[in-house]
Amino acid sequence: MPQGDYIELHRKRHGYRHDHFERKRKKEAREVHKRSAFAQKALGIKGKMFAKKRYAEKALMKKTLAMHEESSTRRKVDDEVHEGAVPAYLLDRETTTRAKVLSNTIKQKRKEKAGKWEVPLPKVRPVAEDEMFRVIRSGKRKTKQWKRMVTKATFVGPGFTRKPPKYERFIRPTGLRFTKAHVTHPELKCTFNLEIIGVKKNPNGQMYTSLGVMTKGTIIEVNVSELGLVTPAGKVVWGKYAQVTNNPENDGCINAVLLV
Amino acid sequence: MHKGFFGSIGEGGEPKTSFPSRTPSHLSFSSLGSALNLQATMEVEGQQEMNNVMCLLMDPEGTPLGAPMYLPQNAGPLQLQQIVNKLLNNEEKLPYSFYISDQELVVQLGSYLEKNKVSVEKALRIVYQPQAVFRIRPVNRCSATIAGHAEAVLSVAFSPDGRQLASGSGDTTVRLWDLNTQTPLYTCTGHKNWVLCIAWSPDGKHLVSGSKAGELLCWDPQTGKPSGKQLIGHKKWITGISWEPIHLNAPCRRFVSSSKDGDARIWDVSLRKCVICLSGHTLAVTCVKWGGDGMIYTSSQDCTIKVWETSQGKLIRELKGHGHWVNSLALSTEYVLRTGAFDHIGKQYSSPEEMKQVALERYNKMRGNAPERLVSGSDDFTMILWEPAVSKHPKARLTGHQQLVNHVYFSPDGQWVASASFDKSVKLWNGTTGKFVAAFRGHVGPVYQISWSADSRLLLSGSKDSTLKVWDIRTHKLKQDLPGHADEVFAVDWSPDGEKVASGGRDRVLKLWMG
Numbered sequence: 001m002p003q004g005d006y007i008e009l010h011r012k013r014h015g016y017r018h019d020h021f022e023r024k025r026k027k028e029a030r031e032v033h034k035r036s037a038f039a040q041k042a043l044g045i046k047g048k049m050f051a052k053k054r055y056a057e058k059a060l061m062k063k064t065l066a067m068h069e070e071s072s073t074r075r076k077v078d079d080e081v082h083e084g085a086v087p088a089y090l091l092d093r094e095t096t097t098r099a100k101v102l103s104n105t106i107k108q109k110r111k112e113k114a115g116k117w118e119v120p121l122p123k124v125r126p127v128a129e130d131e132m133f134r135v136i137r138s139g140k141r142k143t144k145q146w147k148r149m150v151t152k153a154t155f156v157g158p159g160f161t162r163k164p165p166k167y168e169r170f171i172r173p174t175g176l177r178f179t180k181a182h183v184t185h186p187e188l189k190c191t192f193n194l195e196i197i198g199v200k201k202n203p204n205g206q207m208y209t210s211l212g213v214m215t216k217g218t219i220i221e222v223n224v225s226e227l228g229l230v231t232p233a234g235k236v237v238w239g240k241y242a243q244v245t246n247n248p249e250n251d252g253c254i255n256a257v258l259l260v
Numbered sequence: 261m262h263k264g265f266f267g268s269i270g271e272g273g274e275p276k277t278s279f280p281s282r283t284p285s286h287l288s289f290s291s292l293g294s295a296l297n298l299q300a301t302m303e304v305e306g307q308q309e310m311n312n313v314m315c316l317l318m319d320p321e322g323t324p325l326g327a328p329m330y331l332p333q334n335a336g337p338l339q340l341q342q343i344v345n346k347l348l349n350n351e352e353k354l355p356y357s358f359y360i361s362d363q364e365l366v367v368q369l370g371s372y373l374e375k376n377k378v379s380v381e382k383a384l385r386i387v388y389q390p391q392a393v394f395r396i397r398p399v400n401r402c403s404a405t406i407a408g409h410a411e412a413v414l415s416v417a418f419s420p421d422g423r424q425l426a427s428g429s430g431d432t433t434v435r436l437w438d439l440n441t442q443t444p445l446y447t448c449t450g451h452k453n454w455v456l457c458i459a460w461s462p463d464g465k466h467l468v469s470g471s472k473a474g475e476l477l478c479w480d481p482q483t484g485k486p487s488g489k490q491l492i493g494h495k496k497w498i499t500g501i502s503w504e505p506i507h508l509n510a511p512c513r514r515f516v517s518s519s520k521d522g523d524a525r526i527w528d529v530s531l532r533k534c535v536i537c538l539s540g541h542t543l544a545v546t547c548v549k550w551g552g553d554g555m556i557y558t559s560s561q562d563c564t565i566k567v568w569e570t571s572q573g574k575l576i577r578e579l580k581g582h583g584h585w586v587n588s589l590a591l592s593t594e595y596v597l598r599t600g601a602f603d604h605i606g607k608q609y610s611s612p613e614e615m616k617q618v619a620l621e622r623y624n625k626m627r628g629n630a631p632e633r634l635v636s637g638s639d640d641f642t643m644i645l646w647e648p649a650v651s652k653h654p655k656a657r658l659t660g661h662q663q664l665v666n667h668v669y670f671s672p673d674g675q676w677v678a679s680a681s682f683d684k685s686v687k688l689w690n691g692t693t694g695k696f697v698a699a700f701r702g703h704v705g706p707v708y709q710i711s712w713s714a715d716s717r718l719l720l721s722g723s724k725d726s727t728l729k730v731w732d733i734r735t736h737k738l739k740q741d742l743p744g745h746a747d748e749v750f751a752v753d754w755s756p757d758g759e760k761v762a763s764g765g766r767d768r769v770l771k772l773w774m775g
Contacts, residue, residue: 084412086750089588230705234741
């Protein structure tokens with residue numbers, strides 16, 4: 001006979017112990033305390049594994065309880081008043097949640113004057129000059145080394161014309177020139193592809209700002225007329241600042257977050 | 261044939277060169293002004309190389325006024341006005357505007373002819389349109405910002421006499437505001453969910469509001485207390501309310517409400533119950549209007565418009581033609597039905613019979629002989645002009661918008677139709693033929709609601725970009741920009757006496773603007 005069947009066979013022949021059912025009940029009642037003591041005392045990997053299993057159990061239990069609590073009788077729908085009231089003509093339409101009207105332009109102008117900004121990335125890794133530029137040798141014997149080529153993403157305006165090649169010291173290759181940035185609105189959490197108007201400040205130095213180099217942490221100005229924002233005075237806003245959040249020379253695109 | 265005159269016209273190549281050497285204006289105007297005997301003046305000026313044009317004055321329906329006559333080329337709209345007043349034997353001098361082939365005549369006849377190279381051989385047909393006698397000043401400043409609502413303001417309405425203002429909001433209250441002191445007057449609680457629509461009865465004695473929970477409440481505007489218990493019957497939210505015109509039944513008792521559950525119900529405020537239920541639409545009913553000839557028009561998301569008769573609630577006609585949801589309806593006599601017996605004079609009436617009589621006169625004058633016109637705006641970016649009493653086929657299809665049309669509104673004199681669309685523009689169309697007239701661009705967000713001034717010369721639009729803009733109909737340009745709201749503007753209304761504009765939106769304040 002298979003070894004597990006002996007107990008059953010004995011039970012069939014002789015019945016249960018006289019206190020079997022009581023002991024069984026009490027043992028099961030003590031299980032709860034035992035489990036709790038184990039959960040509290042178990043250390044190390046054993047403890048972690050138990051905790052994980054226990055958490056999954058608890059979550060499932062909560063769900064089933066909630067399901068049972070839901071009454072099966074049909075109640076009148078929508079008893080509570082929701083927020084975000086919209087008029088009747090907008091009720092059946094899903095409108096994308098939009099940003100509220102902007103912060104005061106006067107405050108912005110004051111901040112601009114003071115040169116202080118609260119930005120999402122306050123500190124960025126400084127970029128050394130030898131990382132930013134590559135030395136270009138020129139001249140008949142290739143001994144002159146006064147030219148530099150920028151290795152990071154740059155922005156040149158639409159009316160940009162190079163200096164005569166013989167005299168230009170900084171070369172900005174067309175492959176690394178960008179006109180558009182993927183700008184994310186921090187509250188709406190949606191991203192727009194907006195045109196860059198200019199580079200406002202590069203944290204690595206004022207020379208890079210004037211060259212138009214965009215590295216991580218640079219403040220750029222973007223064209224937001226697409227978003228349809230209006231100031232409290234009624235004027236349409238068409239330019240806002242954004243901060244670059246990725247390394248554009250590695251990714252091939254500029255990701256920025258809008259400064260509201 | 262007057263050979264002499266023909267002779268002068270025949271120097272015909274010359275009108276272009278003779279203009280600089282025309283007689284000085286002061287001479288001709290004074291002579292025209294003093295004697296409206298045109299033939300005489302023309303003979304006098306015939307010697308001074310005045311070229312004349314044969315004109316035929318016609319009224320908007322096409323019947324000519326008087327015989328074709330010769331008018332000097334320096335006759336402008338003012339002179340034409342005098343002529344029309346004289347020919348119609350008006351006691352007061354009423355203002356008119358003139359149109360030659362649908363273009364307004366603002367300059368003198370001569371310059372018009374020169375610009376448009378109209379032949380002088382045929383009689384020039386000039387259509388005259390009566391204009392409102394009074395002129396409304398455009399609003400340009402915010403006179404008060406009244407806070408009070410705890411949630412967004414969803415609808416705003418002035419009473420028909422322009423003395424009271426009510427607003428419904430997402431905080432489930434209806435508030436009445438005092439216009440003289442520009443402060444809150446009464447707060448009416450009782451609704452269970454957002455108050456979506458409010459409507460004044462044409463005699464100004466009742467105010468009805470509908471909520472998202474499908475219930476309607478009737479208020480007494482003098483005390484701010486409910487007139488009774490709630491009217492329950494609809495199962496889903498109320499999308500529109502319209503009262504029965506006072507000239508059909510005075511005092512005002514019945515109104516119709518439309519709901520998302522697909523039917524429209526006619527209620528009686530004195531019996532306090534639903535009298536008839538108009539069911540037939542398969543999807544939500546978006547807009548309902550009670551017409552002046554006693555028919556109810558309902559528009560629905562199932563792309564149709566149904567015309568009902570009111571005694572038994574039977575369906576008369578079904579107007580099909582749209583390809584998507586029909587959002588809004590406008591009737592050519594809507595403004596007159598809304599204001600009832602009140603007009604810009606501001607007279608108060610004592611008895612309902614008197615009001616009914618006056619309202620009936622105003623309605624008949626407004627309507628003339630033409631049947632009532634209906635315009636519907638839809639999600640399929642077009643609008644359709646119907647004459648529901650005549651036929652169930654569209655009269656004209658008004659295309660041009662690039663996004664859905666949210667709100668359409670006839671001007672108070674029925675001459676124009678304005679449409680507000682989510683493509684950030686407001687378009688103006690001819691109210692009788694449906695031809696496109698002008699597009700007003702300037703908003704940077706979807707335009708939600710529009711409202712006309714009582715003289716039909718100014719149009720107001722409120723938009724998602726938190727600004728309101730006043731547009732001039734004569735010049736087709738922006739008249740005034742009204743910024744100031746902090747968030748989307750959901751509802752705008754111009755008072756029937758033209759003094760004030762009220763607007764409310766998501767920023768929870770009610771703004772009153774004055775001229």
